[in-house]
Amino acid sequence: MLRDARFLREEFVPREVVHRDPEINHLSSVLQPLADGRPADTAFISGPSGSGKTCISKYTVEQLKEENLDVESIYVNCWNDHSRFQVLFRILDEVTSTVDIHRQSTPRDVLFDRLRDHDGPPCVVILDEVDQLADRKVLYELLGLQSFSLVLIVNDVEELLAEVDERLASRLRSAERIRFHAYTTDELVDILRERADRALTHDAISQEQLEAIADEAGGDARVAIATLKLAARQADRDGAEQITTDHVKQAVPDAREELRQKNLDALSEHQQVIYEIIEEHESIAPGDLYPEYRSRVDNPKSDRTVRSYLKKMVRYNLVAAEGSTQDRRYRSLAPPSPS
Numbered sequence: 001m002l003r004d005a006r007f008l009r010e011e012f013v014p015r016e017v018v019h020r021d022p023e024i025n026h027l028s029s030v031l032q033p034l035a036d037g038r039p040a041d042t043a044f045i046s047g048p049s050g051s052g053k054t055c056i057s058k059y060t061v062e063q064l065k066e067e068n069l070d071v072e073s074i075y076v077n078c079w080n081d082h083s084r085f086q087v088l089f090r091i092l093d094e095v096t097s098t099v100d101i102h103r104q105s106t107p108r109d110v111l112f113d114r115l116r117d118h119d120g121p122p123c124v125v126i127l128d129e130v131d132q133l134a135d136r137k138v139l140y141e142l143l144g145l146q147s148f149s150l151v152l153i154v155n156d157v158e159e160l161l162a163e164v165d166e167r168l169a170s171r172l173r174s175a176e177r178i179r180f181h182a183y184t185t186d187e188l189v190d191i192l193r194e195r196a197d198r199a200l201t202h203d204a205i206s207q208e209q210l211e212a213i214a215d216e217a218g219g220d221a222r223v224a225i226a227t228l229k230l231a232a233r234q235a236d237r238d239g240a241e242q243i244t245t246d247h248v249k250q251a252v253p254d255a256r257e258e259l260r261q262k263n264l265d266a267l268s269e270h271q272q273v274i275y276e277i278i279e280e281h282e283s284i285a286p287g288d289l290y291p292e293y294r295s296r297v298d299n300p301k302s303d304r305t306v307r308s309y310l311k312k313m314v315r316y317n318l319v320a321a322e323g324s325t326q327d328r329r330y331r332s333l334a335p336p337s338p339s
């Protein structure tokens, strides 16, 4: 049944991608000046979870690098590296040595000065999950760096623009926008087919089962691929030669739970505290949540940062937001524990 399970792993970056030609062409054209040694405009990549924003951005930049020896690239996930220091450090660390940089003792502007003075080949910086940046002013600083061109990945551009100061918003408004839609069922079937052909033995999964998986995934390629992986794993354990309807039916909730758990594990310490508070309540308003959070941590983040954490947790299916903006309440989406 399983030929090469690596093709079903989430982190696998496909060499061939399907159904994103217009988006790839658009991003390639924005980045094209780099091929002539000129800086490129900033690109905003937006769209729902699992619509291929990260994968297509990386793929397009890799293509550019294959054709141009003198282009470099850096990928930073702002969910993990969310402070100004972390972002600047990650970029600097890729382009030059940072052995003498120490978090506690390095003056704030040394990192930035080094990046500004960096005299290497043009470099594309893919900043993923930009809305998770604790200090958005770092974007303003990065926009001013000649050697670096930015690809900014967010779920919703307008939401981000509404949250930054006017000076930064007006710079960002001129960025080129590339919007990704959620995949249709047919598109997901093609993505799944490609993976299944590489990962599984011939005929291990029928068109009907692929359609069933795609249909349940709600346009999200990550959910679809995880479902295929779990269905294949179960079929393999059962010693079956084909994935059956039952394997798929079981894999659908398991895949969602696996992804939920992964997202939960990826939360920072502060985000975990916020999540725990929500879990302890049937539902809670942000106005009650914030003081509770402040009382539980040292150096609490601002109210605004906590609200952006909450939005992200909603997108990642960890919590649900109920009610309108005025009377919003958050509720955990953890499955009921078996009694």
Ligand SMILES: Nc1ncnc2c1ncn2[C@@H]1O[C@H](COP(=O)(O)OP(=O)(O)OP(=O)(O)O)[C@@H](O)[C@H]1O
Residues within 6 Å of the ligand: 009, 010, 011, 012, 013, 014, 016, 017, 018, 019, 020, 047, 048, 049, 050, 051, 052, 053, 054, 055, 056, 191, 221, 222, 225
């Ligand atoms: N067009 C495609 N062809 C092949 N694989 C794809 C395609 N689009 C997405 N994938 C795969 O689907 C998974 C999810 O894609 P990706 O991480 O790029 O989504 P995303 O839009 O960045 O999601 P999020 O906002 O949740 O980070 C990845 O494993 C990726 O390789």
